[in-house]
Amino acid sequence: MREVRVRFAPSPTGALHIGGVRTALYNYLLARKHKGTMILRIEDTDQTRFVPGAEEYIAESLGWVGIQIDEGVNVGGAYHPYRQSERKSIYKEYAQKLIDSGYAYYAFDTSDDLEAMRTRLKVAGSSNQQYSAATRMSMNNSLVLSEEETKNKIDAGETYVIRLKVPAEGEIQIQDLIRGEVKVDSSQIDDKVLMKSDGMPTYHLANVVDDYLMKISHVIRGEEWLPSAPLHVLLYRYLGWEKEMPQFAHLPLLLKPDGNGKLSKRDADQMGFPIFPLTWMDPNSSELATGFRESGYLPEALINFLAFLGWNPGTEQEIFSMDELIEAFSIERIGKAGARFDIQKAQWFNQQYLKAKSNEELALYLLDSLKAEHIECSNEKAAKICGIMKERVTFTHDFWMQGKFFFNAPTSYDEQVIAKKWNAEAIHVLTGFSQEISKLSKLTADVAKFTLEAVTANLGIGTGKILQALRVSITGGASGPDLMMTMEILGSEEVVSRIQHALKTLKKTI
């Protein structure tokens, strides 16, 4: 196999879609697997859709999920520049080459002309309304104009585009690594615009020129590109690069969780899950979209989840680190059918990764939340809290969301528990328990348990019967992590104060 050089080539028109992250991931896995090179190229040839900040967002997102770029924008490399807008003159050169060799031509048609052509064909009942071999001779281009006329128009400053002269017929085959042989008749392909009237190339020209110049070995991209792949083959052929043409792999699409169609931001919004790796604020609409990171997902979990959407190792192992993915990855094991986006599976992965982390690592997330709330807390205490909570959380922010009571005494109590469990027995036990605890300077989980059992035994009441009441008095809630450990973390003073407060405010309810 030739040296593996792959590229992820997003267009900076907004936040990076999660499907794009998966495409980047597969490229990256192949590159690393074969000790190749991962390239980041920015396809910013559409000046009208440029969104400030998008390029930075893409780079930051890839960094967050752990996809390292070897070559490209911000990193540099031998084949720079990696921003297509900075390669304008290069494309022009090759477009000219195509014109000179008769594979492309100038077209002066206005958008009205094109519109008229399409409606004319539609009315005539034609099955495809394209600018192609069938129609090009009735349009306004250098094929029908004399050389002289064409030159005059260009010299006069008339705007024009350069179109590819696609043959009237002939089968074009592409060999796709995922789908095998795909054949299309060139009569189905239109005379695609190669150079736009603003002097910028279209995707088709730019990607072929760049992939060739950057010595790309594999083009791994979404299935939406499959229909235009034959066109790209044609370009390689006409440019004389067919031998160096990269291998293609068109990835199955990421589908909506329910129903049908490509996964979109709308679906994500409706169903309440993120679709962008990082939170993104659209500079035009000021609309805010929360990212996976900000929603409490771990990058390792997201990557693991994404890797399995359309690919699998063929074994029964589910949890894969990036290194393990690299080891196990192969294009042959990528599926063909589109994959529904199942956020529940993503949550499960997140839970698995969260549980596997050390308390100290987890504490960082809790400390982050606390900082935002202006609450002071030592690393040790935070780690301890995370330690007893990690079996029950799904997201990084759950430590705070579900553990607020460690920092704020309850201001209200779970009504169901009060109704069922807050009775004379409970009050007796809690009163006695808090008296005993108040004598202690240091409260540990063991001591708390021992003390509680002593008090209940003394009163002849089963410990289990009042435990819920004790929990609600301390946390306000009906469920939570181990109560004894919770009391240890809170400390005797706080425990006593909370029980007293509950006793005082809840007494009247019975």
Added chain:
RNA sequence: GGUCCCAUCGUCUAGGGGUUAGGACACCAGAUUUUCAUUCUGGUAACACGGGUUCGAUUCCCGUUGGGACUACCA
């Protein structure tokens, strides 16, 4: 409409001419647990349909149906 792609439990998928069609998520039940969660055990659940080929097709071929992508001077 045209071109192209796709089709195994609800979801992600393994498998492949002869299998009790396997796993994971989700769901349900039981066990453990001071609560909830975790964990453990068990369970429900799939080869879209119709033709071929074959001794035998879920698997190979064709068609149908269904779904998807593309159909811009966007990528």
